[in-house]
Amino acid sequence: MSGRGSIPEALRRALDADHRAVRPLRPAWVRALWVTLWAAVALAVLPLAIGMRADIASLGFALSWGAAVLECLAGLGLVVLALREAVPGSGVTRPAGSAALAGGVVAVFLVAGLSWLQRGRPAGSFPPAGAHCFPMESTLALPALALTMLLVSRAYAVRARWAGALGGAGAGVVTDGIWHLICPHADLSHVLVWHGGAVLALAAIGWLAGSTVEGIRRRRFRDPR
Numbered sequence: 001m002s003g004r005g006s007i008p009e010a011l012r013r014a015l016d017a018d019h020r021a022v023r024p025l026r027p028a029w030v031r032a033l034w035v036t037l038w039a040a041v042a043l044a045v046l047p048l049a050i051g052m053r054a055d056i057a058s059l060g061f062a063l064s065w066g067a068a069v070l071e072c073l074a075g076l077g078l079v080v081l082a083l084r085e086a087v088p089g090s091g092v093t094r095p096a097g098s099a100a101l102a103g104g105v106v107a108v109f110l111v112a113g114l115s116w117l118q119r120g121r122p123a124g125s126f127p128p129a130g131a132h133c134f135p136m137e138s139t140l141a142l143p144a145l146a147l148t149m150l151l152v153s154r155a156y157a158v159r160a161r162w163a164g165a166l167g168g169a170g171a172g173v174v175t176d177g178i179w180h181l182i183c184p185h186a187d188l189s190h191v192l193v194w195h196g197g198a199v200l201a202l203a204a205i206g207w208l209a210g211s212t213v214e215g216i217r218r219r220r221f222r223d224p225r
Helices: 009-018 033-050 056-085 094-118 133-154 160-179 188-222
Strands: none
Touching (some): 033 133, 056 133, 133 160
Protein backbone atom coordinates (compact mmCIF):
# COMPACT_ATOMS: atom_id res chain seq x y z
CA MET A 1 0.00 0.00 0.00
CA SER A 2 2.99 2.31 0.38
CA GLY A 3 4.15 2.08 -3.26
CA ARG A 4 3.78 4.92 -5.73
CA GLY A 5 1.33 2.90 -7.80
CA SER A 6 -1.12 2.61 -4.87
CA ILE A 7 -1.65 6.43 -4.75
CA PRO A 8 -4.57 7.62 -6.91
CA GLU A 9 -3.41 9.74 -9.82
CA ALA A 10 -5.63 12.70 -8.83
CA LEU A 11 -4.17 12.70 -5.33
CA ARG A 12 -0.63 12.47 -6.69
CA ARG A 13 -1.23 15.46 -8.96
CA ALA A 14 -2.66 17.45 -6.03
CA LEU A 15 0.36 16.63 -3.88
CA ASP A 16 2.78 17.54 -6.66
CA ALA A 17 1.00 20.87 -7.22
CA ASP A 18 1.16 21.71 -3.50
CA HIS A 19 4.72 20.55 -3.01
CA ARG A 20 7.26 23.32 -2.45
CA ALA A 21 10.49 23.72 -0.55
CA VAL A 22 10.24 25.08 3.00
CA ARG A 23 13.10 27.09 4.46
CA PRO A 24 13.89 25.97 8.02
CA LEU A 25 13.25 28.54 10.72
CA ARG A 26 16.28 30.09 12.35
CA PRO A 27 16.66 29.72 16.13
CA ALA A 28 14.41 31.96 18.23
CA TRP A 29 17.26 34.14 19.49
CA VAL A 30 18.35 34.82 15.90
CA ARG A 31 14.84 35.82 14.82
CA ALA A 32 14.59 38.00 17.95
CA LEU A 33 17.52 40.08 16.67
CA TRP A 34 14.99 42.10 14.63
CA VAL A 35 13.29 43.18 17.86
CA THR A 36 16.70 43.66 19.49
CA LEU A 37 17.66 46.05 16.69
CA TRP A 38 14.45 48.02 17.25
CA ALA A 39 15.16 48.16 21.00
CA ALA A 40 18.74 49.35 20.46
CA VAL A 41 17.68 52.13 18.10
CA ALA A 42 14.82 53.21 20.38
CA LEU A 43 17.10 53.19 23.43
CA ALA A 44 19.64 55.35 21.64
CA VAL A 45 17.20 57.78 20.01
CA LEU A 46 14.05 58.23 22.12
CA PRO A 47 15.61 59.57 25.36
CA LEU A 48 17.51 62.17 23.34
CA ALA A 49 14.56 63.02 21.09
CA ILE A 50 11.98 63.31 23.88
CA GLY A 51 14.30 64.43 26.68
CA MET A 52 15.92 62.71 29.64
CA ARG A 53 14.24 62.76 33.06
CA ALA A 54 15.32 65.66 35.26
CA ASP A 55 16.69 63.45 38.06
CA ILE A 56 18.84 61.28 35.80
CA ALA A 57 22.07 62.45 37.45
CA SER A 58 20.88 61.71 40.99
CA LEU A 59 19.89 58.18 39.99
CA GLY A 60 23.41 57.37 38.90
CA PHE A 61 24.48 55.18 36.01
CA ALA A 62 23.35 51.90 37.57
CA LEU A 63 19.77 53.02 38.23
CA SER A 64 19.44 54.95 34.98
CA TRP A 65 21.14 53.35 31.98
CA GLY A 66 21.94 50.14 33.83
CA ALA A 67 18.32 49.68 34.88
CA ALA A 68 17.10 50.51 31.38
CA VAL A 69 19.36 47.88 29.83
CA LEU A 70 18.28 45.34 32.48
CA GLU A 71 14.62 45.84 31.59
CA CYS A 72 15.37 45.67 27.87
CA LEU A 73 17.17 42.35 28.32
CA ALA A 74 14.31 40.98 30.43
CA GLY A 75 11.80 42.03 27.77
CA LEU A 76 13.87 40.55 24.96
CA GLY A 77 14.04 37.30 26.91
CA LEU A 78 10.24 37.17 26.83
CA VAL A 79 10.28 37.85 23.09
CA VAL A 80 12.66 34.91 22.59
CA LEU A 81 10.26 32.69 24.54
CA ALA A 82 7.39 33.93 22.36
CA LEU A 83 9.31 33.01 19.21
CA ARG A 84 10.16 29.60 20.65
CA GLU A 85 6.47 29.10 21.36
CA ALA A 86 5.79 29.79 17.70
CA VAL A 87 7.56 26.55 16.74
CA PRO A 88 5.60 23.38 17.64
CA GLY A 89 7.46 21.30 20.20
CA SER A 90 9.89 24.09 21.14
CA GLY A 91 7.78 26.14 23.54
CA VAL A 92 8.17 26.29 27.29
CA THR A 93 5.66 24.83 29.73
CA ARG A 94 2.86 27.00 31.07
CA PRO A 95 4.43 27.19 34.57
CA ALA A 96 7.79 28.22 33.12
CA GLY A 97 6.18 30.76 30.80
CA SER A 98 4.09 32.17 33.64
CA ALA A 99 7.20 32.45 35.80
CA ALA A 100 8.96 34.30 32.96
CA LEU A 101 6.02 36.70 32.62
CA ALA A 102 6.07 37.33 36.36
CA GLY A 103 9.82 37.89 36.19
CA GLY A 104 9.37 40.56 33.53
CA VAL A 105 6.83 42.40 35.70
CA VAL A 106 9.10 42.03 38.73
CA ALA A 107 11.95 43.64 36.75
CA VAL A 108 9.73 46.69 36.11
CA PHE A 109 8.73 46.95 39.77
CA LEU A 110 12.28 46.30 41.00
CA VAL A 111 13.67 49.17 38.95
CA ALA A 112 10.81 51.39 40.11
CA GLY A 113 11.32 50.47 43.76
CA LEU A 114 15.08 51.01 43.76
CA SER A 115 14.70 54.32 41.93
CA TRP A 116 12.05 55.41 44.43
CA LEU A 117 14.35 54.60 47.35
CA GLN A 118 17.28 56.38 45.71
CA ARG A 119 15.17 59.52 45.26
CA GLY A 120 14.23 59.65 48.94
CA ARG A 121 10.81 57.96 48.74
CA PRO A 122 8.84 60.83 47.21
CA ALA A 123 5.19 60.82 48.24
CA GLY A 124 2.64 59.85 45.64
CA SER A 125 -1.06 60.35 45.25
CA PHE A 126 -3.94 58.13 44.30
CA PRO A 127 -4.92 58.04 41.59
CA PRO A 128 -1.29 58.72 40.72
CA ALA A 129 -0.33 61.63 38.48
CA GLY A 130 1.13 61.18 35.01
CA ALA A 131 -1.57 59.09 33.37
CA HIS A 132 -0.12 60.08 29.98
CA CYS A 133 2.66 57.52 30.51
CA PHE A 134 0.17 54.70 29.94
CA PRO A 135 -0.76 55.63 26.34
CA MET A 136 2.77 56.78 25.56
CA GLU A 137 4.38 53.51 26.63
CA SER A 138 1.67 51.44 25.00
CA THR A 139 2.00 53.28 21.69
CA LEU A 140 5.80 53.15 21.64
CA ALA A 141 5.72 49.39 22.28
CA LEU A 142 3.37 48.61 19.37
CA PRO A 143 6.13 48.39 16.70
CA ALA A 144 7.99 45.80 18.79
CA LEU A 145 4.79 43.86 19.38
CA ALA A 146 3.83 44.01 15.70
CA LEU A 147 7.27 42.79 14.66
CA THR A 148 7.11 39.95 17.19
CA MET A 149 3.65 38.87 16.01
CA LEU A 150 4.81 38.98 12.39
CA LEU A 151 7.62 36.59 13.28
CA VAL A 152 5.17 34.40 15.24
CA SER A 153 2.72 34.26 12.33
CA ARG A 154 5.47 33.16 9.93
CA ALA A 155 6.04 30.08 12.07
CA TYR A 156 3.23 27.73 13.08
CA ALA A 157 2.45 28.43 16.71
CA VAL A 158 0.08 25.86 18.18
CA ARG A 159 -0.64 28.27 21.05
CA ALA A 160 -0.44 31.59 19.24
CA ARG A 161 -2.37 33.32 22.03
CA TRP A 162 0.26 32.29 24.56
CA ALA A 163 3.05 33.39 22.21
CA GLY A 164 1.25 36.71 21.76
CA ALA A 165 0.96 37.26 25.52
CA LEU A 166 4.68 36.57 25.99
CA GLY A 167 5.58 38.82 23.06
CA GLY A 168 3.28 41.61 24.22
CA ALA A 169 4.66 41.56 27.74
CA GLY A 170 8.19 41.48 26.33
CA ALA A 171 7.53 44.51 24.15
CA GLY A 172 6.06 46.29 27.16
CA VAL A 173 9.02 45.55 29.43
CA VAL A 174 11.51 46.65 26.75
CA THR A 175 9.63 49.91 26.26
CA ASP A 176 9.35 50.50 30.00
CA GLY A 177 13.12 50.22 30.22
CA ILE A 178 13.46 52.94 27.59
CA TRP A 179 10.71 55.07 29.18
CA HIS A 180 12.47 54.80 32.55
CA LEU A 181 15.06 57.22 31.17
CA ILE A 182 12.35 59.69 30.14
CA CYS A 183 9.52 59.54 32.69
CA PRO A 184 9.66 62.58 35.03
CA HIS A 185 7.68 60.93 37.85
CA ALA A 186 9.62 59.39 40.72
CA ASP A 187 6.77 58.23 43.00
CA LEU A 188 6.28 54.49 43.23
CA SER A 189 2.50 54.53 42.77
CA HIS A 190 2.88 56.14 39.34
CA VAL A 191 5.11 53.36 38.03
CA LEU A 192 3.05 50.57 39.61
CA VAL A 193 -0.21 51.81 38.09
CA TRP A 194 0.62 53.45 34.75
CA HIS A 195 3.83 51.66 33.75
CA GLY A 196 2.77 48.27 35.11
CA GLY A 197 -0.65 48.77 33.57
CA ALA A 198 0.92 49.40 30.16
CA VAL A 199 2.89 46.13 30.35
CA LEU A 200 -0.23 44.16 31.29
CA ALA A 201 -2.26 45.88 28.56
CA LEU A 202 0.33 44.94 25.95
CA ALA A 203 0.28 41.33 27.14
CA ALA A 204 -3.51 41.39 26.66
CA ILE A 205 -3.16 42.94 23.18
CA GLY A 206 -0.65 40.23 22.28
CA TRP A 207 -3.09 37.58 23.50
CA LEU A 208 -5.82 39.04 21.29
CA ALA A 209 -3.44 39.22 18.32
CA GLY A 210 -2.56 35.57 18.85
CA SER A 211 -6.25 34.70 18.99
CA THR A 212 -6.66 36.40 15.61
CA VAL A 213 -3.79 34.34 14.17
CA GLU A 214 -5.38 31.15 15.49
CA GLY A 215 -8.77 32.11 14.03
CA ILE A 216 -7.30 32.76 10.57
CA ARG A 217 -5.54 29.41 10.61
CA ARG A 218 -8.68 27.56 11.66
CA ARG A 219 -10.60 29.13 8.76
CA ARG A 220 -7.83 28.22 6.32
CA PHE A 221 -7.83 24.65 7.63
CA ARG A 222 -11.57 24.33 7.10
CA ASP A 223 -11.42 25.99 3.67
CA PRO A 224 -7.90 25.46 2.20
CA ARG A 225 -8.71 27.07 -1.17
